[in-house]
Amino acid sequence: MSSHKPSKSPLLILKKGESIESTRSRKAFTSLLSSHDGTEIIHHQLIKGGRWGITPEDDQTNILESIYLLSGKMTMHTTEKEYLLEPGDFIAGQPVSEYLVFTAIEDSEFLYVCSGPMYHHYSGATKKMELLAVEIEKKDGYTAEHCKRIKDLSMLVGEKMQLNSESLHKLYFGALLHDIGKTKVPESILLKPDKLTNDEWKIMKEHTRFGAEILRKTNIPHLILAADVVEQHHERYDGSGYPLSLKNDQINIESAIIGLVDSFDAITSDRVYKKGRSNKSALTEIKQLRGIKYHPDVVDIFLSILEDY
Incomplete structure (x- = not known):
């Protein structure tokens, strides 16, 4: 059995409100918290009435996408029904195989983690x-x-x-x-x-x-x-x-x-x-x-x- 000692890398610590990159609009604030080897961790804030969605990727079948609701309430529209999401709710798909639309019922924050480079593209x-x-x-x-x-x-x-x-x-x-x-x-x-x-x-x-x-x-x-x-x-x-x-x-x-x-x-x-x-x-x-x-x-x-x- 061989062993491998992982190389050390500096720990990235972000204060509240800081990010590697961010985009703002009246209804949303998006922050790329971390990105490494194709995996991204993105922090989203949606003001009440704001919307965000996921589109299925036909040619990237191994991509994992997951969402963790931190605060607020959102509805999730799928191709067949609507779900209510509350803090602590977690959604994941590998891959996400249908269109998803999220609407903030109240000001909401969630983490979106993806094993592919979505933010810039x-x-x-x-x-x-x-x-x-x-x-x-x-x-x-x-x-x-x-x-x-x-x-x-x-x-x-x-x-x-x-x-x-x-x-x-x-x-x-x-x-x-x-x-x-x-x-x-x-x-x-x-x-x-x-x-x-x-x-x-x-x-x-x-x-x-x-x-x-x-x-x-x-x-x-x-x-x-x-x-x-x-x-x-x-x-x-x-x-x-x-x-x-x-x-x-x-x-x-x-x-x-x-x-x-x-x-x-x-x-x-x-x-x-x-x-x-x-x-x-x-x-x-x-x-x-x-x-x-x-x-x-x-x-x-x-x-x-x-x-x-």
């Missing part, structure tokens, strides 16, 4: 896309809050419609990145203060296809998953939308949700070239177009949650 690439989406919305006359509003309202609708975890993944990233394709629209068209010509409008409408193409080329599963949603978010229930003139249930339900929420936000938002209308005026129009432009079930759910939101 996924967090970095996704954050880059998010920042790009926000920048393009600013150029198009919206505020930086536009993407967040579309995402938050869409998720509330999707959850109340009891979509499964895979659909919620599609909805989350589809809503957040719905206009990412506008990065490929010439600024002369995107920033034009006057009415677009027919040729310019044809180019502008291509942003849905451009967006889907951008997401598919990332080779990141949860972004690829959202590509069809982004491509269809301007389709309309009566077939009058674009780019494919889909109608009724030919349209992804996630796209139908985003299409309605995006329309409401566009009607009520102040932009460089127009003053936003009142919520009452916007809702009157949406009710009139129920079952015409907008999916009737989505309209009903949207109206039921808007007052609370």
Whole structure:
């Protein structure tokens, strides 16, 4: 029998609030506590209403992913049901074989341990896309809050419609990145203060296809998953939308949700070239177009949650 004496390495001690690397948003704080030989320990904080998810990895079957809830309460949506998680609850999979979506019922903290390098590959690439989406919305006359509003309202609708975890993944990233394709629209068209010509409008409408193409080329599963949603978010229930003139249930339900929420936000938002209308005026129009432009079930759910939101 041979023996092996492990080499010594310095002990990493982090004070509260410190980390090797971290990313912040209004709803989440993520800290990479430790990383060695492909294994990562990540500390997550989710503010009430914040969401976080896991996408199954088809080509990395040996990766172990585990979650330990430190404080707070969260729901975990799976493809079949919803679970309540409380402090001390532990989840692990090798691999995680289904989509999981976690929503903070109250401010929550948890540890995520993964035997593969996820932090830089996924967090970095996704954050880059998010920042790009926000920048393009600013150029198009919206505020930086536009993407967040579309995402938050869409998720509330999707959850109340009891979509499964895979659909919620599609909805989350589809809503957040719905206009990412506008990065490929010439600024002369995107920033034009006057009415677009027919040729310019044809180019502008291509942003849905451009967006889907951008997401598919990332080779990141949860972004690829959202590509069809982004491509269809301007389709309309009566077939009058674009780019494919889909109608009724030919349209992804996630796209139908985003299409309605995006329309409401566009009607009520102040932009460089127009003053936003009142919520009452916007809702009157949406009710009139129920079952015409907008999916009737989505309209009903949207109206039921808007007052609370």
